[in-house]
Amino acid sequence: MxxxxxxxxxxxxxxxxxxxxxxxxxxxxxxxxxxxxxxxPSDAAKDVYRKLAFEMHRYPSSDHTSLRAAIGAVHSVDPDRVICGAGSDEIIAFLCQAYAGPGTQVIHTEHGFAMYRISAMAAGATPVEVPERERVTDVDAILAACTDKTRLVFVANPNNPTGTMVGESELARLARGLPEQAMLVIDGAYAEFVEGYDGGAGLVDANENVVMTRTFSKIYGLGALRIGWGYGPRHVVDVLNRIRGPFNVSQPALAAAEAAVKDVxxxxxxxxxxxxxxxxxxxxxxxxxxxxxxxxxxxxxxxxxxxxxxxxxxxxxxxxxxxxxxxxxxxxxxxxxxxxxxxxxxxxxxxxxxxxxxxxx
Ligand SMILES: Cc1ncc(COP(=O)(O)O)c(C=O)c1O
Structure with missing residues (x-):
């Protein structure tokens, strides 16, 4: 053995x-x-990806400045508080690695995305599943499930696989009601499909305990390239950057994502x-x-x-x-x-x- x-x-x-x-x-x-x-994806993203075939011997940017600036301009967020990852999956993993661990709990909803549970367990934390109300996130049930061990609460809005979403005031109420050691993660993988919705960016700006994750895999059509991003308070982004590998995202992915986000x-x-x-x-x-x-x-x-x-x-x-x-x-x-x-x-x-x-x- x-x-x-x-x-x-x-x-x-x-x-x-x-x-x-x-x-x-x-x-x-x-x-x-x-x-x-x-x-x-956008034709502009395909063009830039093709051109980068001739640059494959070069390491990628490690600070992702150019993509973060483009994200900042298009999504009206502060580029200094954006972090890029190999898919939003990687941002979810960073959050669990940095803030959860043995003896702590990570809340996800009944029909929530599978990676919340996987990343929580990979970090040694205990995932806690909270019921939804008829396939819709139930803020009261989440608040009732919080304990002094809760560190992270994952809510996808819109949610996968239900497709339903809750309003900003509900998420604001959730952020306000969390225990002081816990953080709300709003997963906006499908946010771009909702006209006029900021994916939770405004809640990040208004609270010290809210982080948003986003992806280029869905509306931007770049799933194969593995690129996503997170937006959070400065103290959180600083922590996540400490555990992020310097070359976690490839240059073709960074450049294609930049072209894609600019092609509004x-x-x-x-x-x-x-x-x-x-x-x-x-x-x-x-x-x-x-x-x-x-x-x-x-x-x-x-x-x-x-x-x-x-x-x-x-x-x-x-x-x-x-x-x-x-x-x-x-x-x-x-x-x-x-x-x-x-x-x-x-x-x-x-x-x-x-x-x-x-x-x-
Ligand atoms: C709710 C949700 N979050 C995150 C992801 C992960 O996306 P990616 O790692 O491709 O950015 C997905 C993918 O299906 C998803 O449905």
């Missing part, structure tokens, strides 16, 4: 299940399982298309007898009558070359999460769900 063992709790971590991208025996699949932008016209086009197609898809599914909560993100959580029905529909969609996401691991066994694709994919998935429901009922 080996005496080489990991830190306590690490072996209790269940592996993250990503969205599938293949179906055995089907050549041309439509992937609607990872909330990716069906239109891809492309971002707006993607948001508008998503809003229109999301409404169409939700209505089409509802007409086929599959309801969903009003989504504020780039996916829909389709609710079926039972786990059996959801799984059978998933199997049928796969046989038609359509890959959506099962979310039983998020305690939603009777649901399937469907990314809002381009118009053809939306029509295809709605048609296939309709065909399934006709056979099933």
């Amino acid at each position: 080996t005496k080489i063992t990991p830190q306590p709790g690490i072996l209790d971590i269940e592996l993250y299940q990503g969205g599938a991208s293949h179906v055995a025996g089907v050549a041309n699949v439509v992937k609607l399982s990872s909330n990716e932008n069906p239109f891809g 016209a492309w971002t707006n086009k993607c948001r508008d298309d998503n809003t229109r197609l999301r409404a169409w898809l939700a209505e089409a599914l509802a007409e086929h007898g599959v309801p969903s909560d009003t989504s504020t993100a780039n996916f829909i959580l389709a609710r079926f009558a039972s786990q059996d029905e959801a799984e059978a529909c998933d199997g049928f969609l796969k046989s038609e070359g359509l890959i959506v996401r099962r979310v039983a691991g998020y305690k939603l066994p009777n649901c399937l999460r469907i990314t809002v694709g381009d118009e053809a994919s939306c029509r295809q998935v709605a048609h296939a769900v309709g065909k399934f429901m006709e056979q099933a009922r």
